Amino acid sequence: MPAVHDRDQIAVSFAGVTKRYGATCALDGVSFQVSQGEMVAVLGPNGAGKSTAVDLMLGLRRSTAGQVTVLGGPAAAAVAAGRVGAMLQAGGLPAGATVAEVVGLARRLYGGPRPLGQLLAMAGLTDLAGRRVQHLSGGQAQRVRLAVALAGRPEVLFLDEPTVGLDAEARRGFWQRVHTVAGEGATVLFATHYLQEADANATRVLVVVAGRLAADGTPASVKARLAEKTVKATLARACPETLRRLPGVVAARADGSAVELRTRDADATIGALFSERLRPSGLQIEGASLEDALIALTEQASRQRSAVTAGT
Amino acid sequence: MLTFTLFELRRNLRDSRFLLFLVAMPPLLYLLYSGFAGPGTIDGLPAGESFMVSMSCYAAMGAAMYAIGPPLAAERATGWIRQLRIMPLTGPSWVAAKVIQGSVLIFPGVTAVALTAAAVHHPHVSAARWAALAAVLLAGSLPFSALGLVIGQALEGQSANSATLFVMLGLSFTGGLLIPDPRLPAGIRHAAQITPSHQLAAAASAILGGPHITYTSILTLAVWAAAAAAAALLLWRRDGAAA
Numbered sequence: 001m002p003a004v005h006d007r008d009q010i011a012v013s014f015a016g017v018t019k020r021y022g023a024t025c026a027l028d029g030v031s032f033q034v035s036q037g038e039m040v041a042v043l044g045p046n047g048a049g050k051s052t053a054v055d056l057m058l059g060l061r062r063s064t065a066g067q068v069t070v071l072g073g074p075a076a077a078a079v080a081a082g083r084v085g086a087m088l089q090a091g092g093l094p095a096g097a098t099v100a101e102v103v104g105l106a107r108r109l110y111g112g113p114r115p116l117g118q119l120l121a122m123a124g125l126t127d128l129a130g131r132r133v134q135h136l137s138g139g140q141a142q143r144v145r146l147a148v149a150l151a152g153r154p155e156v157l158f159l160d161e162p163t164v165g166l167d168a169e170a171r172r173g174f175w176q177r178v179h180t181v182a183g184e185g186a187t188v189l190f191a192t193h194y195l196q197e198a199d200a201n202a203t204r205v206l207v208v209v210a211g212r213l214a215a216d217g218t219p220a221s222v223k224a225r226l227a228e229k230t231v232k233a234t235l236a237r238a239c240p241e242t243l244r245r246l247p248g249v250v251a252a253r254a255d256g257s258a259v260e261l262r263t264r265d266a267d268a269t270i271g272a273l274f275s276e277r278l279r280p281s282g283l284q285i286e287g288a289s290l291e292d293a294l295i296a297l298t299e300q301a302s303r304q305r306s307a308v309t310a311g312t
Numbered sequence: 313m314l315t316f317t318l319f320e321l322r323r324n325l326r327d328s329r330f331l332l333f334l335v336a337m338p339p340l341l342y343l344l345y346s347g348f349a350g351p352g353t354i355d356g357l358p359a360g361e362s363f364m365v366s367m368s369c370y371a372a373m374g375a376a377m378y379a380i381g382p383p384l385a386a387e388r389a390t391g392w393i394r395q396l397r398i399m400p401l402t403g404p405s406w407v408a409a410k411v412i413q414g415s416v417l418i419f420p421g422v423t424a425v426a427l428t429a430a431a432v433h434h435p436h437v438s439a440a441r442w443a444a445l446a447a448v449l450l451a452g453s454l455p456f457s458a459l460g461l462v463i464g465q466a467l468e469g470q471s472a473n474s475a476t477l478f479v480m481l482g483l484s485f486t487g488g489l490l491i492p493d494p495r496l497p498a499g500i501r502h503a504a505q506i507t508p509s510h511q512l513a514a515a516a517s518a519i520l521g522g523p524h525i526t527y528t529s530i531l532t533l534a535v536w537a538a539a540a541a542a543a544a545l546l547l548w549r550r551d552g553a554a555a
Contacts, residue, residue: 058398059398060394060397060398079398079399079400080400080402081400082399082400084398086395086398088391088394088395088398090391091391091392091394091395092387092389092390092391092392092395093390093392093395094323094387094392095323095327096323096324096326096327097319097322097323101319101322101323105315105316105319106399108315109315109316109399109400109401110399110400111400132326145395148395148399152399152400
């Protein structure tokens with residue numbers, strides 16, 4: 001569990017936060033603390049509650065129970081004070097305005113801590129300053145939204161699925177810009193489905209599954225929690241049923257004679273492959289990826305849910 | 313707040329189709345409905361001036377509502393309003409900015425009406441009275457701007473368009489702008505006194521025909537403006553990220 005931090009250094013905290021929409025429970029007793037300067041990825045399957053969590057952090061919704069604190073006070077207060085910047089999923093831009101006008105509006109609303117020219121340059125928009133927003137490509141519009149998010153020199157930056165629809169090069173450019181801002185001391189929280197991005201950019205990962213916090217730690221620790229490895233081999237005979245019964249095996253997949261086994265005990269599994277005379281060749285052992293971890297946590301959560309339902 | 317008003321107006325002015333709509337819509341709607349009812353004549357005014365009063369009120373009401381309502385519903389759908397809400401723009405600032413924007417946008421339509429009236433009816437109106445009429449219409453369009461804001465905040469897409477038209481027609485009817493006042497059934501005529509359209513028409517005709525704008529007119533318009541603005545503010549603040 002993360003250590004308790006000095007109160008002044010906590011950027012965002014959720015304490016027993018629950019959010020219900022009628023009968024649906026989007027978030028159930030979620031608690032975590034993010035210190036200033038951290039770069040945190042919020043992961044989870046669709047419908048897990050990520051977007052609700054972001055809405056709560058931005059003061060767009062209020063929790064049903066529990067407390068959401070941003071920079072020492074209610075989320076809405078931090079937003080009103082201009083200390084928060086955000087890039088929203090499917091955030092639109094006002095048709096008819098130019099890039100410079102939109103970024104300029106944001107800048108003026110935030111009190112103008114950075115010169116307009118610098119903001120445009122930071123997002124790579126200098127050449128596009130006079131372009132109307134409806135004539136921008138997807139990637140260009142994304143950069144405008146980033147400039148708007150950065151306009152107030154925010155202490156906390158929220159990015160909700162920020163690189164959807166961007167090509168690889170655009171994504172790389174985006175993260176470079178974000179790291180520059182993080183380097184200036186901003187706390188960054190981002191929700192994403194691109195798990196490699198989370199792995200590459202986050203110092204901490206929060207996994208939300210079915211409204212609960214399923215994991216909280218560094219990417220490495222979350223992956224290690226699984227203590228699962230993937231064993232790949234080519235077998236003379238590959239019957240998934242037999243494979244699943246091997247010691248340690250959690251899941252088995254066979255594609256012709258090529259098999260992929262997810263196992264909790266790689267050594268025992270490999271030993272069994274030999275002792276059962278399955279004649280494995282081309283053995284490969286891989287550590288769990290963040291994607292495997294996420295899938296496993298999701299499965300675990302749904303197993304727990306069915307256990308609870310069955311028990312009642 | 314002023315920053316935001318100017319921002320909105322600047323991009324409105326670039327949208328030529330939108331401006332054309334604001335200019336053409338009031339006369340068109342008027343002609344459409346005066347087709348079956350005859351142009352509403354305000355008591356005590358010669359036909360030319362009466363026509364001009366009705367039409368310019370129609371222009372002011374329609375422009376204010378249409379300029380604010382449907383575009384807001386569309387912008388909410390694109391997610392821009394949500395982006396705006398997480399910037400340090402307070403609810404009251406936003407409501408004030410939008411209401412002012414709507415009022416400013418009546419000018420294209422009202423000017424078109426005035427020019428048409430001048431060309432067709434040659435009303436005898438001094439420059440001072442023109443100015444006073446413009447001022448009254450500007451101030452009197454605030455409640456309609458606010459009503460447009462409420463519609464745009466509360467409804468989505470096509471519903472916002474339909475609701476704006478519906479409210480516009482309803483208020484025009486009770487304002488005596490479609491069917492002349494004396495021909496309205498007694499019950500409706502009495503209820504119509506408290507509608508903003510009726511009082512706007514009354515104020516505008518008082519400028520041209522005297523004697524003076526009544527306190528009733530001022531109060532009615534002010535109360536409607538305040539109530540609609542309050543409703544818009546409430547909708548902005550409601551617990552919901554959909555906008």
